[in-house]
Amino acid sequence: MTLHVLYLVHDLADPAVRRRVLMLSAGGARVTLAGFRRGDNALAAVEGLRPIELGVTADGRFAQRLGAVGKACLSISRELRDVARPDVIIARNLEMLAVANRAVTAFGGRVPIVYESLDIHRLLLRGDLVGRMLRGAEARLGQKAKLLITSSPAFVENYFRPLSGLDLPVLLLQNQVLALGEEADAPAPVRQRRKGDPWRIGWFGALRCSRSLAMLSALSRAMGGRVEIVLRGRPARSELKDFDNVVAAEPHMTFRGPYRNPEDLPAIYAGVDYVWTIDFFEEGQNSNWLLPNRLYEGCRHGAVPIALAGTETARFLEDRKIGLVLPDADGSRLQELFEGMDEESYRHAFETVAKQHPSLWSVRRDDCEALVRRLATLSTNADGAASVAVAGSPTYRDQGGLS
Template identity: 90%
Template sequence: MTLHVLYLVHDLADPAVRRRVLMLSAGGARITLAGFRRGDNALAAVEGLRPIELGVTADGRFAQRLGAVGKACLNISSRLRGVARPDVIIARNLEMLAVANRAVTAFGGRVPIVYESLDIHRLLLRGDFVGRMLRGAEARLGQKAKLLITSSPAFVENYFRPLSGLDLPVLLLQNQVLALGNEADALPPARKRRKGDPWRIGWFGALRCSRSLAMLSALSRAMGGRVEIVLRGRPARSELRGFDGVIAAEPFMTFGGSYRNPEDLQAIYADVDFVWTIDFFEEGQNSSWLLPNRLYEGCRHGAVPIAVAGTETARFLDDRKIGFVLPDADGSGLQALFEGMNEESYRHACYAVAKQHPSLWTIKQSDCEALVRRLATLSTNTEGAAAVAVAHSHTYRDQGGLS
């Protein structure tokens, strides 16, 4: 019997939503996708799937989002009218956990909920009344959940275990590249560089960190064009004020727009030498704990990652002796790195990345099938599913995938 998953998401245009839907579909599940449109963002195209829109939200406007979520909770029965009862509901982010609880009631109860939390919002980490209120809401809404999906061990160590109030088995699904064909086990392509060409750093994905933008601008200007910066993805214009004007004024920086994941990854990463995996957006909190998409994407396609000390990404790189970890975040270490960069040191760095097993960077067909089997167990045997997930959570730091 085909597993029916209702996937409730905070942003229907998020490329990571498309990747998860493709993963579930590849694993054999049938998906109903419902969620919010984020402003004017075009919906991420998922072949053969028409999402159910629950409303419109605005980036960076938390109060507006709360209002939209409240309205969706009130109207969820009518929005889901005609949708068959799902076997599992996956709620991506805290606001969708609230919607999921209402959806369970609309379907008559006893539908297991999976809480998918791939970022820890800064409001959840506040020590004041607002933070305690939100963590309390998360704990209450999570009482009906059977499983927590997250993407970094540091989220569990720094938030979910000590602070959240949730008591759920954990499934680690890292932000790896979806590779469903024979390319899943292929080694990254050889890097092609002409001696004397500028070094090119790619900053791809969710572009929201003004400090990264300033550091990369300062580096490219200080190096007089010997380092070029290439940006691709979705800029958070609420955080990067005047983004288009800033880029237009930069002599050694370009923005190439959005891209498809995974279809365009090989082309965009082949165009750069390094991948910028640093994020200061929520420094010391979410940004220090995450393992970003671009880490896996870049390494999968042979680009050399750059991180900053004291982060989960730096720990990941140090454990595998790959990439470059800046000793500090003041910009001087970054400039020193490139002033000392030469073709030999770059070849050594490329080799260290290339010799890693491809499974470290990719989600394969078997991983997709394993995920759907795990979700199916929640639907058919809650106690058995919890036992399996708990066993998995004990080894989550060393777990590279589901296989």
């Protein structure tokens, strides 16, 4: 029997949501997608799938999002009336965990919930009453969950195990590139640079860090055109005020709009030499712990990553002796790095990245199948027996429990 997954998401336009749906489908699951539209963002297109919209939310407006979630909880039975009972419900982020609990009731109970948390919101980390209340809500809502999916071991080490109050087995799914065909084993493309070309740094994906924008702007100006900055993705305009005018005023910086993941990745990374993996948006917390999409995307396609010392990304790179790690966030250090950059040092940095096995950066079809098999083990009928056949054993990285 084909596993039926109801995927409840906070932002239907999030490219990472599209990637997860593609991954589940490639693994053999049937996916029903439901969630919120984030403002005017166009929905991330997934061929053959029409999502169920539960409402509209606004970026950066937490109170508004809570109201929208409350309304969705009240209307979820009606919204899902034409949906067959799923075998598993995946709830992406805390607000969707609340909706998932109501959905289980709507389906008559006994549908296992998977809590997918790929970022730790700063409100959850506060030491005051607000933080304690949110962590308490997460622990209560997570009582019906059977599995936690997260993307970085540092999230487990720094939040889920010591602070969250959850007691769940953990499945680590890193933000790797989806590679379902022959490209999965292809080596990183050889770089062809013309002598004298400017160094190009790509900052791609969710653009939300004003300090990164300022550092990259200052670098490009200080280098007088010897370094160019290319931006691609979805800018968080609630965080990057007047983004379009700011970028337009920079002589060596361009914004080239959104892209499809994974289809457009080879082309966009072919146009840059380095990938910016630094994030100060929630400095000292989520930003220090995450392993971002752009790390895997850039390395898979031959771009040399730039990270900041003391972060999980830097630890990842240092363990493998690849990439460039800035000792601190002083912009002068970044300028010094590129003042001393030459073709030989770049070639060495590129080759150390290119020598890594493609499987380090990619999710393959067999990984997708292993994920679906792992989810199938959670699905039980009224007698407690598996309702979906499980073939083989999962090859994904089960991390044990939180306790």
